[in-house]
Amino acid sequence: MSxxxxxxxxxxxxxxxxxxxxxPIPLPQPLKRERGPWAARPLADARIGIGAASGxxxxxxxxxxxxxxxxxxxxxxxxxxxxxxxxxxxxxxxxAKKLDSLAEGTKLDALVFDASGVRDIKGxxxxxxxxxxxxxxxxxxxxxxxxxxxxxxxDAEAAAVQAALDGFVRxxxxxxxxxxxxxxxxIVTRGAExxxxxxxxxxxxxxxxxxxxxxxxxTARAKAIDEPAFVRPLEKKIALVTGAARGIGExxxxxxxxxxxHVVCLDRPGDDGxxxxxxxxxxxxxxxxxxxxxxxxxxxxxxxxPLGGIDIIVNNAGITRDKTLGRxxxxxxxxxxxxxxxxxxxxxxxxxxxxxxNGRVVCLSSIAGLAGNIGQAAYAASKAGIVGFVRATAERLxxxxxxxxxxxxxxxxxxxxAAIPIAIREAGRRLSALGQGGLPEDVAQAIVFLSSPGAQxxxxxxxxxxxxxxxxx
Amino acid sequence: xxxDKKNGRxxxxxxxxxxxxxxxxxxxxxxxxxxxxxxxxxxxxxxxGLRHSDIEAMIWGGxxxxxxxxxxxxxxxxxxRLDPSCEGYTVTRACASGLQAITNAVSAIERxxxxxxxxxxxxxxxxxxxxxxSKVVHAIAPLALGGKASAADYLGVLSQLMPISExxxxxxxIAERSTGEVMGESAERMxxxxxxxxxxxxxxxxxxxxxxxxxxxxxRFDDEIVPVQTPSGKWVHADGLVRADTSVERLAKLRPVxxxxxxxxxxxxxxxxxxxxxxxxMSEEKAKAMGLKPLATISAWSYVxxxxxxxxxxxxxxxxxxxxxxxxxxxxxxxxxxxxEAFAAQVLSVLKMxxxxxxARARLGRDSAVGEVDPAKLNVHGGSLxxxxxxGATGARMVTTMANELARTGKxxxxxxxxxxxxLxxxxxxEAIN
Numbered sequence: 001m002s003x004x005x006x007x008x009x010x011x012x013x014x015x016x017x018x019x020x021x022x023x024p025i026p027l028p029q030p031l032k033r034e035r036g037p038w039a040a041r042p043l044a045d046a047r048i049g050i051g052a053a054s055g056x057x058x059x060x061x062x063x064x065x066x067x068x069x070x071x072x073x074x075x076x077x078x079x080x081x082x083x084x085x086x087x088x089x090x091x092x093x094x095x096a097k098k099l100d101s102l103a104e105g106t107k108l109d110a111l112v113f114d115a116s117g118v119r120d121i122k123g124x125x126x127x128x129x130x131x132x133x134x135x136x137x138x139x140x141x142x143x144x145x146x147x148x149x150x151x152x153x154x155d156a157e158a159a160a161v162q163a164a165l166d167g168f169v170r171x172x173x174x175x176x177x178x179x180x181x182x183x184x185x186x187i188v189t190r191g192a193e194x195x196x197x198x199x200x201x202x203x204x205x206x207x208x209x210x211x212x213x214x215x216x217x218x219t220a221r222a223k224a225i226d227e228p229a230f231v232r233p234l235e236k237k238i239a240l241v242t243g244a245a246r247g248i249g250e251x252x253x254x255x256x257x258x259x260x261x262h263v264v265c266l267d268r269p270g271d272d273g274x275x276x277x278x279x280x281x282x283x284x285x286x287x288x289x290x291x292x293x294x295x296x297x298x299x300x301x302x303x304x305x306p307l308g309g310i311d312i313i314v315n316n317a318g319i320t321r322d323k324t325l326g327r328x329x330x331x332x333x334x335x336x337x338x339x340x341x342x343x344x345x346x347x348x349x350x351x352x353x354x355x356x357x358n359g360r361v362v363c364l365s366s367i368a369g370l371a372g373n374i375g376q377a378a379y380a381a382s383k384a385g386i387v388g389f390v391r392a393t394a395e396r397l398x399x400x401x402x403x404x405x406x407x408x409x410x411x412x413x414x415x416x417x418a419a420i421p422i423a424i425r426e427a428g429r430r431l432s433a434l435g436q437g438g439l440p441e442d443v444a445q446a447i448v449f450l451s452s453p454g455a456q457x458x459x460x461x462x463x464x465x466x467x468x469x470x471x472x473x
Numbered sequence: 474x475x476x477d478k479k480n481g482r483x484x485x486x487x488x489x490x491x492x493x494x495x496x497x498x499x500x501x502x503x504x505x506x507x508x509x510x511x512x513x514x515x516x517x518x519x520x521x522g523l524r525h526s527d528i529e530a531m532i533w534g535g536x537x538x539x540x541x542x543x544x545x546x547x548x549x550x551x552x553x554r555l556d557p558s559c560e561g562y563t564v565t566r567a568c569a570s571g572l573q574a575i576t577n578a579v580s581a582i583e584r585x586x587x588x589x590x591x592x593x594x595x596x597x598x599x600x601x602x603x604x605x606x607s608k609v610v611h612a613i614a615p616l617a618l619g620g621k622a623s624a625a626d627y628l629g630v631l632s633q634l635m636p637i638s639e640x641x642x643x644x645x646x647i648a649e650r651s652t653g654e655v656m657g658e659s660a661e662r663m664x665x666x667x668x669x670x671x672x673x674x675x676x677x678x679x680x681x682x683x684x685x686x687x688x689x690x691x692x693r694f695d696d697e698i699v700p701v702q703t704p705s706g707k708w709v710h711a712d713g714l715v716r717a718d719t720s721v722e723r724l725a726k727l728r729p730v731x732x733x734x735x736x737x738x739x740x741x742x743x744x745x746x747x748x749x750x751x752x753x754x755m756s757e758e759k760a761k762a763m764g765l766k767p768l769a770t771i772s773a774w775s776y777v778x779x780x781x782x783x784x785x786x787x788x789x790x791x792x793x794x795x796x797x798x799x800x801x802x803x804x805x806x807x808x809x810x811x812x813x814e815a816f817a818a819q820v821l822s823v824l825k826m827x828x829x830x831x832x833a834r835a836r837l838g839r840d841s842a843v844g845e846v847d848p849a850k851l852n853v854h855g856g857s858l859x860x861x862x863x864x865g866a867t868g869a870r871m872v873t874t875m876a877n878e879l880a881r882t883g884k885x886x887x888x889x890x891x892x893x894x895x896x897l898x899x900x901x902x903x904e905a906i907n
Contacts, residue, residue: 087831087834
């Protein structure tokens with residue numbers, strides 16, 4: 001079911017007419033997306049305003065990351081911090097310019113603020129002072145990223161102001177959502193500074209179009225890897241995607257293959273046709289297994305063993321059997337928990353011996369699991385369970401460099417959400433900060449990012465792909 | 474690796490010549506790239522005193538190739554009446570085509586394939602063909618090539634040819650296929666990104682003209698240039714683009730051509746040029762046996778590629794250090810640096826990169842900068858800004874001039890650097906024969 005308001009919004013005449021008449025119709029901004037494979041310079045010629053609070057520690061990593069990614073930095077920094085831009089500027093022919101040299105009326109594609117040095121209420125004011133005059137200069141589909149520090153030690157004020165950044169980012173995300181813009185907080189724990197670059201790249205790029213209003217924590221927990229590749233990051237990797245026949249699974253299989261992975265596309269025997277068609281189209285392998293079967297995990301590991309190992313497991317297959325608790329039959333509870341949670345646990349366990357070092361486990365959770373929903377007690381339980389599952393799995397596999405994370409999609413335009421009654425569907429779309437539903441490819445992009453070598457700093461976490469939403473399916 | 478020395482063979486540059494370089498659509502308009510190549514090769518044979526039958530192979534570089542006869546090397550060899558057994562092939566690597574022809578010849582000689590090769594290049598922008606869009610070609614193909622056509626077929630074709638703007642012949646443009654950007658626009662962006670001022674570009678261009686003019690006045694090119702007679706009977710003896718009387722003040726008056734607020738002008742960009750250059754390469758033994766005194770040897774080279782969407786013309790900044798490494802030389806060791814001047818901004822950007830330590834660390838994986846280029850060693854007789862730039866010929870022109878320079882001065886080495894469309898870069902090291 002297409003989004004009428006979004007279609008209307010794409011028509012410039014309709015847009016200006018509605019604006020001129022002052023009609024109370026919310027017009028979501030069409031999001032800028034990136035559809036080709038990962039490029040060496042995803043931020044080519046993007047104008048990025050950069051500031052920092054005193055005591056900032058992440059400016060050097062930031063300078064290197066944005067300049068190598070092709071962006072033009074417009075800095076508002078004291079000389080001691082600005083110096084970090086000199087070498088990358090010279091290397092990539094993109095010397096940083098002063099933010100106040102930006103020509104009148106020029107929009108910025110992103111604003112990044114290093115708040116890692118913020119320790120007290122006074123320091124927090126620097127965040128306000130940086131963004132307040134600049135927020136009006138943000139372009140459509142632009143990005144706001146704040147870099148924070150995980151609080152250490154007993155300093156309660158420092159903990160308070162670092163936590164305050166989270167609320168700030170979530171509110172900014174709501175305010176700039178009408179521009180199709182996103183805001184996120186990247187919290188860098190000590191020792192994880194070198195893992196910031198690839199993450200900043202993703203959050204500043206068009207590939208994070210539907211990721212907004214949330215904190216992302218980087219740690220040095222998973223064993224370090226060499227310099228991550230930005231072009232064809234998944235070359236020579238073998239990936240399994242369950243529930244690959246359509247929707248998010250299909251988009252994910254396509255996106256993984258586009259970065260060079262060999263994708264094993266798994267779905268039910270009943271969806272044999274689309275699954276093998278997909279596998280053929282992306283040069284992958286089709287696998288027919290019903291995740292509801294007791295021996296599903298054994299079948300999968302037997303089928304994958306001849307490939308000699310696996311690098312990426314995407315546990316995507318899932319079902320809904322929505323019923324309010326009083327009406328829910330035990331079979332419904334069992335099948336939802338069986339496929340959405342038990343099968344994930346068993347499949348991952350069965351594949352663990354095949355999982356290579358620096359591998360990736362990505363499990364699909366849901367905003368419903370984080371927020372709860374009427375009629376979804378079983379579904380939400382299974383999806384919230386995923387959050388706990390990846391937390392423990394991440395811890396267990398960290399020493400092998402393997403990360404495990406959950407993705408929580410919000411309202412995504414799929415066959416599943418198209419079946420929701422229109423009133424709820426409309427609410428689902430409009431309540432996100434971006435005022436629209438996401439696309440399966442938005443979730444796929446986030447999965448590819450978490451599967452990439454550059455996401456080594458993120459493990460045991462849940463990344464929402466919800467456009468900054470309250471509810472979802 | 475640059476050369477295969479396993480069999481002990483070494484290729485040497487024996488001689489080189491070029492036609493005068495003239496602005497396109499002037500004196501050489503009626504001479505196509507093959508005719509210009511013929512003029513250069515004829516001049517080279519005359520100068521070196523070789524018999525036609527001595528030439529075993531021809532390798533030629535060209536950028537704008539005639540569609541019906543793209544193998545320029547063979548056409549030139551036939552037109553010059555070289556022995557029919559002299560085989561030939563044509564290479565195209567944008568503005569590095571001429572150098573590519575020469576390094577191919579060195580490889581072939583050092584491998585033992587041949588002893589005597591003429592390599593060079595030519596281009597005639599004056600004779601670039603104006604092409605019809607594929608849409609037109611595809612639409613009229615059934616009528617033009619398919620035998621009988623009914624009236625309905627003709628009407629069908631007509632209906633496919635709307636709107637008219639899509640079927641008009643296209644003006645040839647030197648635009649990147651991958652980015653659609655005209656080369657001047659790419660160079661304009663490089664000027665901005667590397668902070669190369671208009672003043673610096675104009676000063677560099679003026680220097681190029683003054684050095685070229687001084688070389689011409691001193692007769693330095695007399696041995697290198699062969700006069701060409703045009704079909705109308707006129708003899709052209711000298712380069713047509715060099716301006717001895719230009720000045721920074723004059724160039725400052727020119728308007729930017731690639732961007733409204735830009736810094737690139739007709740004065741600090743190389744002009745569309747017609748011309749050809751040819752180099753005679755031999756195995757060292759053969760040259761000695763024939764009693765010829767070689768000028769120099771080409772000890773190493775390197776070709777690189779960069780993303781055309783980034784800094785299209787930065788290639789030499791990567792290729793030069795690579796070629797120097799292969800030759801076992803440092804930038805400070807070489808006596809001459811000869812850079813193709815596509816645009817003053819491009820040369821100055823590349824020089825800036827070579828002087829940067831952070832650039833060296835990140836892009837070349839080495840601790841220190843490649844080095845500052847001493848202006849006294851750089852383009853001692855001017856470059857493409859003053860002399861012009863017939864795309865395929867420029868590499869062969871540079872090899873000729875530098876080989877002669879080493880022989881004349883008794884200096885030891887020269888490094889050449891060229892940028893080329895597609896994000897390509899090329900470099901070669903010439904060394905004296907002691």
